[in-house]
Amino acid sequence: MANQTEVLRLLMANAPEYCSGDRLADELNISRTAIWKMVQGLQTAGYSIESRHGRGYRYVENNQLSVAGIQNGLDITPAVQLIVLPSVDSTNAYLKRMATRTPLTEPVVVVADSQTAGYGRSGRTFYSPGETGIYLSIGLPVTTDQPLDAGLLTTSTAVVVAQTLRQLFDVPVELKWVNDVLVNHHKVVGIMSEGITNLETGQISTVVVGIGINLTTAAFPSPLQSKAGAVLAHPTKVTRNQVIRQLLRTFFERYPSYRSGDFMPLYRQLSMVINQRVSLKSGARTYDGVVLDIAQTGALVVQLTDGRVQEFSSGEITKVNLLTGQYHG
Template identity: 30%
Template sequence: MREKIIETILNNQDEFISGEELSKQLGISRAAVWKHIKVLKEQGYNIESVNKKGYKLVKKPDDLLTYNNICHELDTNFMGRKIEHFDTICSTNDYAKSIASESLDGTIIISEEQTKGKGRLGRQWHSKISEGIWMSAILKPNISPYKAPFITLIAGASIVSALNKLGVNSQIKWPNDIIINNKKVAGILTELSAEIERINYIVLGIGINVKTMEFSQEISEIATSLYKENYRISRVDIVRSIIVEFERLYLDYINKGLKESTLKICREYSAIIGKEIYILQGDSKELVKCIDINDQGNLVIKDNSDKTREIMSGEVSIRGVKGYV
């Protein structure tokens, strides 16, 4: 009922809607309407109440990552049509995996805080309350398991495309990091449950540092945030834009087998193509030159012997010669 109230208010942002009208539309008493409005105000909605006029949203709630705010005017077919929002959670990926079998394709889990957020290769992802976007999407594509790694590239292309459309000058460090000014602002963690010939589900985790201004000493030289780079952008707009971009590229790949749009974005916004980089694998460290990303989404590199070869995502980590990139 509360969701229907805020949806009605969001759809009438510039006008008052009376308690009587809400009461009639929803089939509840005016006292019940008032109680729901009170809770919505406590949740952070800036709703103005005026006697004999009713209720009106004073300011667009750009920082509340609730279902209603994200889905308001969201132009997608299935992504984000169901969103579970938490104040705090252990890990959005872990929770998504626990409910994935029974969940709708495109379900999104989003939390204001993660107490045990994780990144690639088991690394910890610092996820402080209300400072970022910590979310996971549950996907159930009808593709062979060997095609699943390309989903990570689609996610990277979606994030960088969304951020650049919002005015953020960002790049991709293949395969799963988003970079601003040669520092990491976002990461992607893709986890797969599959049998030999079919995918049960994919959980796509996305972490974006939005408001964080101070980082721990161990990552302060390689991590940044949108606010730290002077980009003041609504978290709601970022999430909504990523969802839209992702669905477009994802459906091209799943339904039509098209990779071109994703690969074009990954190449155009690459932070490493044309550069010398270190390939890290276990204790080994190899200096190579990054040449391209091929049609399978693998990294094409040239080593010191002038030999060209492919690197698959998941095999290695990458570092720049003079820093993170």
């Protein structure tokens, strides 16, 4: 029996042209009255569908997130299971619960309009209001023939997000090691990878890559106002479905080869910390020095204040004193 999703897919496939009620009814083998009721249901759910006498119905892209909207024109390999939720505590937490119950055998992407308990590194809260942001997590099965390189996967994802934003919007994008994406010197994207261990083997069986994008978020809680920002300070005709579609397309194009580090030249180009003085927290210690480079492995190469050169494969830059520019964070 035909359902609203099938009607929506047909309208999307014909957009921006109108599709007659007769044609929809014939293709789905249901009555025109049933088509009319389903279109009404889609409109009530927030989809923008125009109706014109003698011409039928037309789908118009809007900011409503949907599986059909994201999949429309998305042609990627391998096949991806896509879940879209109106609200969730955290897309990462949702996927971790899902993968803990049943190990993943294919990539799964969870998208939410809002998060009630979004989080980042060190348990920090990730502000996740509805309608203005993109909150998604990608769950990937890990196998012995495709082992996980967490550092390169995180840096690769940062490049994927930066490329997506540069392709869709005219904004200056920079990367702060390891995975903060900045626009106009404000953090607009958070990325966090988490592994799930198989209790029987003791090996990581699934990795979850969480991505939060402040697309048009205009107001932040006071503790975040000085550092957080949005990709855009104005509304955009580019929908969230389009952004997610482009991001997933780029991510899965790069994923098979991310372990080679072939994206690192672009990561270095986008980096805002090379040749800058930084404070870096790694483990229980804080180090000060000048960033010389980012190694092919994604490690940060720092000349410390005592002259020694040291590589850091993990840690967090807590302060950047730009020798040029206006960033203060």
